[in-house]
Amino acid sequence: MNDMTPTREQREAALEGMGCKRKRVEDVRFTQGKGQYVDDLKLPGMVFGDFVRSPYPHAKITKIDATEALKIPGVIAVLTAEDLKGVNLAWMPTLAGDVQMVLADGKVLYQNQEVAFVVAEDRYIADDAIQLVEVEYEELPVLVDPFKSMEPDAPVLRPDLEGKTEGAHGPRKHHNHIFNWEVGDKDETAKAFAEADVTINEMISYHRTHPSPLETCQCVASMDKVKGELTVWGTFQAPHVIRTVASLLSTIPEHKIHVIAPDIGGGFGNKVGAYPGYICSIVASIVTGVPVKWVEDRMENLSTTSFARDYHMTTEIAAKSDGTVTGLKVHVLADHGGFDACADPSKWPAGFFNIVTGSYDFPAAHLSVDGVYTNKAPGGVAYRCSFRVTEAAYCIERAMDVLAQKLGMDPADLRMKNFVKADQFPYQSALGWEYDSGDYHTAMQKAMDTIGYRELRAEQKAKQEAFKRGETREIMGIGVSFFTEIVGAGPSKNCDILGVAMFDSAEIRVHPTGSVISRMGTKSQGQGHETTWAQIIATEIGIPAADIMVEEGNTDTAPYGLGTYGSRSTPVAGAAIALAARKIRNKAQMIAAHMLEVSEYDLEWDIDGFQVKGNPEARKSMKEIAWAAYHAPPPNMEPGLEAVSYYDPPNMTYPFGAYFCVMDIDVDTGVATTRRFYALDDCGTRINPMIIEGQVHGGLTEAFAIAMGQEIRYDETGNVLGASFMDFFIPTAVETPHWETDHTVTPSPHHPIGAKGVGESPNVGGVPAFSNAVNDAFQFLGSTHIQMPHDSWRIWKAAKDLGAHG
Amino acid sequence: MIPGEFTYHRPSSVAEAVAILVSHGDEARPLSGGHSLIPMMKLRMAAPEHLVDLGGIADLKGISEDGGTITIGCMTTQHELIGSDLLADKLPIVRETSLLIADPQIRYMGTLGGNVANGDPGNDMPGLMQCLNATYVLTGPDGDRDVAARDFYEAAYFTALAPEEILTAVKIPVPPAGHGYAYEKLKRKVGDYATAAAAVVLTMNGGTVSSCSVALTNVADTPLYAADASTILTGSTLDDATVKNAVAAAEAITDPASDGRGPAEYRTKMAGIMMQRALARAAERASA
Incomplete structure (x- = not known):
């Protein structure tokens, strides 16, 4: 030495x-x-594909005439469903066991649906040609409201399913019904409600939004007809699955398909599924023998490829008068749009929504989910969350606040009372999961101490008094959220995608x-x-x-x-x-x-x-x-x-965290300002603390956006509103709150290095923290639940309806 | 999101630009900062065959003062408005408003002329120009004509500007020294148009309003000069009852669209709130 x-x-x-x-x-x-992103790729002889899209949300197509479009020099082909039928690709299977039109086959089911695929020498020519493709539509009655989808006289959206009483996940009870999924013990739960001292019942909606990655979906398909090999570069979160699916659909042997995902500019679930753009590019390259590039624009991305959420969750909790929860009953109406294209493991039509018991020791629970068709774009992807876990976390975290209010208990204390205790792990939940590890009380106490929870409550009380005396027009909300995620899909015993185990x-x-x-x-x-x-x-x-x-x-x-x-x-x-x-x-x-x-x-x-x-x-x-x-x-x-x-993992992992949001609300304008946001995450072993912090910052920013205004809206006639960054809320650095991050470490006992995953926790836990803050602010005026998103006008409307404008 | 085909012109004089507009009529559009026109072209909601870029005309830039009037060339960018010492001194509300338009990158390109000439009710400068009682100089084949900002706007994207004319300059009478001013804008995020906004310029004399001008942004299909509200406030001490009356008078002339920013009812109320807040700030700033 x-x-x-x-x-x-x-x-x-x-x-x-x-x-x-x-x-x-x-x-x-x-x-x-x-x-090096997909759109950076330039291949010799490459041509461009672009879509003719439907202006109508529900219509029959009586004629497609591409004669004029094909006259433009540089236009190579215009593909329609009829052309795709020749290669048996007019429809494609979805990950959820449904089928989906690649190009409109006789009708359209949502606005901006893909009707024809124009292939041209450059993007400008393709767009010129799109204007000249004549499509004749015959408008049909439009179904927008999922609550009306199963009325007896609701329009038939899917004539292709006529007479099919069995879907991929069991019986269908109406022509617009996709599936019913039930978990838990109905009788035990009913008994808990019958014996309860206190119950709550609230319809909690999680609105439709979109993952909106910076880079949209895109691909380049290149068929080498001499070698019989297909190469596809694309924005694929799961490139190997895409190759398998491409082989199954095209009958090209899997070893002769080369799927390459280069650098990807964000995915958040948007780039898991297969989209018509991919299929059409591949077919177009097979037909033309030259590489074909397809690049979505922003409006196409927001309005067609993969919405998220759109869950309407009727939530009931039974409890004793001391606050001990005894039963949970949730019914979800899930709006899937025109096709069920959810990207869940195949056996899970509502993903892992049965994590909805959250961090609490519910002795009995029952969950029922009904999926329905509407005239909206398909999707239902897990936007920066494990499958439907964000919806579940929002549901239970909002409902626990409603229960606390009814009991007159502090929401943090109510949570503490009902947490699964550290010595109960591994914990079997009433809805079928085995939580691997956790120490919720320690995390919650650390969070409460760090943020000065009791002092904040005292300040809030003083502000409420001042508001009532007319001394201020500002009110204050404290959002409490304690989430448990279920991630790491998943064990082959219960997770596969189209039959491939999720190792x-x-x-x-x-x-x-x-x-x-x-x-x-x-x-x-x-x-x-x-x-x-x-x-x-x-x-x-x-x-x-x-x-x-x-x-x-x-x-x-x-x-x-x-x-x-x-x-x-x-x-x-x-x-x-x-x-x-x-x-x-x-x-x-x-x-x-x-x-x-x-x-x-x-x-x-x-x-x-x-x-x-x-x-x-x-x-x-x-x-x-x-x-x-x-x-x-x-x-x-x-x-x-x-x-x-x-x-092949033996179990899922169960990251958790305690988030607190302190918010000040201007009652007269509805403008909400986040004063503090504290996020404590426990993701087990921490591989790179800086990357974790970055992930938490990014996920919280998305959570902030979703809770406070990010929404894909439809008007009552099915027009998609706000499918551009003018209306779709992407916060800038100016709007984004300052994030305080913290952690505890409870390693996963079954993972070789004890790590649990963290990227999605902040989205899952963040949304309820923001929404609970808004709701908490208005509680003292008599409100129990205000639906998201909490943009200024909706907050103002809530204040007005509560009589806060005098 | 790809525009149709067009011919691009870059004249070096106003006369040349006008000549191009004359020869192509409705098929030509002048281009200034491009923040409204180019997105419309990408959406193919506008498809001019001839685009006349005014960026090469040096005469159209600059800020000057002459005999109590400040003249601003139409191609002066918002960034240049913000940096102008003359405006900071004599017309600070122009700077305040410019800083609320979008973000720095957009303000490097966006121009005062484009902002006021396009007739987009979402733009901030038209309301402000009505508040300041500015005059627009419209240059066409027959020379210049002046139109008051308060008379210029007819409906969304419809103005007194003829197809062969260019809005070449904006003339603003300099308000008295010691005037109070404020531009209050409620928006969803940086870069958004106003949910509602209000411009107020007033002068005070011993606690009494001696002159007052109020205008509203994005709560109708044109900017709104709130004449009645301005009259009600003039001569008052800004007591609660008078302010309430004036707010009601201003709200009464609004006719906003219901959109992602909120329903019409909300936007009308926000116009009132913005006006109230602008009034309070303007009064605080005014010398007694």
Whole structure:
């Protein structure tokens, strides 16, 4: 040892492993405009596709005439459903077991639906041609209100399903009914209500919104007719699944399809499903033999590809007079639009909405969900949340506040009283989940102490008195939210997509010089996998993260995986990475033993290499071992140092958190100002605290947007309103509140590194915190529930209806 | 979101620009900052065959004062309005309003002329110009003519401007030194048009309003000069009853659309609230 020998701390720091606030390596290219997105791709001979879309929300199509459009020089083809029928692609299966038109087949079911696909030499010509495609429509009665969808004389939206009394998820009870999904014990729950001291019943709506990533959906399809191979570059959160689906639909063998997801500019669930644009581009490339690019514009993105939420949740809680909850009953009316294109695991028509018991120990619960068709765009994706978990968290967190109000209890105290206790984990919920771990009381108490909860309540009370005396026109709300998520789909026993189990994978290859290439079945859309995956590997095999290259998205080179959404990357692929790394470390141990001429059992791992127990001077670093693996492996051992792992998780993970929002509301204008927002997250083991903080900031900003105004609205005749950033609320830095973040750490007991996933927690927990703050502010004026979104005019209207304008 | 085909012109003089407009009539549109016209073209709601970019005409820029009138060239950007010492000194409400228009990137491109000439009821400057009793200089084949801002607007996107004319300058009478002013704008977020906005300029004399001018933005299909409200307030001490009357008079002339910003009822009420708040701030700023 001399002064130049690094200390253990220095060696540890050099790895930039788990727990390190490592800077995001991908940002070097993103911040310099050097990312490579789909629309950056330019191939020789590439042409462009664009859609003729329906101005009507519900209409028969009696004629499509492309004669004039085809006369424009540079227009190559105009595809309609009739053309797609030739290749059996006029309709496509959805992930939810329904079928969906690729191009309008005889009718349209929502405004802006895809009617024809124009292929032209450039985008300008394509758009000119769109104006000249003549489509004759015969308008049909429009169904907008989901509550009217199952009335006897409601318009028939889906004649293709006529006479079908069985859907993908059981019996259909009306021509606009998609499914009913029931979970829980109805009789036990009824008994709890019969014996309750106090009950509440509130219809809580979570409005329709949209994930609206910065980059819209897009693809380039290129068919090589000579080789019979299809390459598709696209905005795919799950590229491997897209390849499998493309193969099944096109009958091109899977090995002759190359699906590549390059850099993606945000997904938030918008880029999980398959869209008509992808299918039409592929067909157009097969027809023309040249590459075809399709790029959605903003209005197309907002109005057609994948809305989120639109759940109307009638929620009842039974409780004892001391506040102990005894039963939960929820009925959801789920508005799915014209097709059921929800991106849930196949067996879960309402996703994991049965996490709706939340963080509370409900002895009995019953849930029933009815999905219905309306004349709106399809979707129902998990917008920065696990499947329908945001809806469930909003439902229970709002309802607990309503119960607290009825009991005259403080909402934080009511939660504390009913939390699942730390010693109850693993906890079996009344609706069928096994919560892996949690310590809710500790998290809640830390949050309350940090924000000064009791003092805020005192201040609020004083303000309410001042308001009543006419001394101020401002009121104050304190939003309490304690959420439990269910993420990491998922165990093969209950999660698959079109039959493919929802495992994930990692492949790690150590080069002779000790640097690494690693590939995963996931696909980052901004989550920072290139940074964090390398950190897991760095800690596990002692090679600096800076020497580890992470690659995702190329289905030819990456191992098969189910992709990135539902906060599944860390719980599933993160585990696969750790296990693949451990295989490498095991082999490295044998090589080191050979090099040091000791038994492998005499070695111990120390940060970045193996050392002889009791003689740390006798050690081999991973770098030395890597060289030996290729140069002089032990006799009878295969050379090389690489491993693959496919991980089927034994359970989901259950991140949780305590969020508090303090809001001041100007009663006269309805303008709400967030004074403070405190978010405590427990995502188990923290891989990169800086990335976690960034994720929380981003998710909270989305939650703020959704709760306070972000909405896809339809008028009563089915026109989609606000499908542009003029009306669709994307907060800027000016509107966005300041975020205070905090954490506790309760590692997942079944995950190799104890991590649970965090990207979606802030959206899940944030929305109820904001909405509860608004609702809390108006409670003292006699309000129990004000529906979201809480934009200024709606808050003003609530104030007016409560008589607050004098 | 792709415009149809058009021919782009970039004349270097007003005469040349007018000549192009004359030769193409309705098929030509002048282009200033482009923040309204270009999105409309991308949506193909506007499809001019000839676009006459005024950006190459040096004469159309600049701010000057002459005999109690400030003249602002139509191609002067909002960014330049904000940076003008002359306006900060003599017409600070122009700076205050400009700062509430969209964001810095838009203000680098957006011009006063484009903002007032387009006839979009969402724009902030038309209401302000009515409040300030400004005059627009319209230049056509027969030379210049003056039209008062209060007479210029006919309906949404319909104004006194003829197809072959260009709104070349805005002339604003300088209010007396010591005047009070405020522009209050309620909006959903940065970059949005007003849910409702109000401009107030007044002078005070010993606690009494000696002159007052109120105008409203985006609560009808044109900007609104609130003449009755202005009259009611003039001569008052801004006591609660008078302010209430004036607010009621202003609300009475509104006829807003119901849209994503809120239903008409809300926007009317917000016009009243904005006016009330602008009045209070203007009075506070005015020298007694």
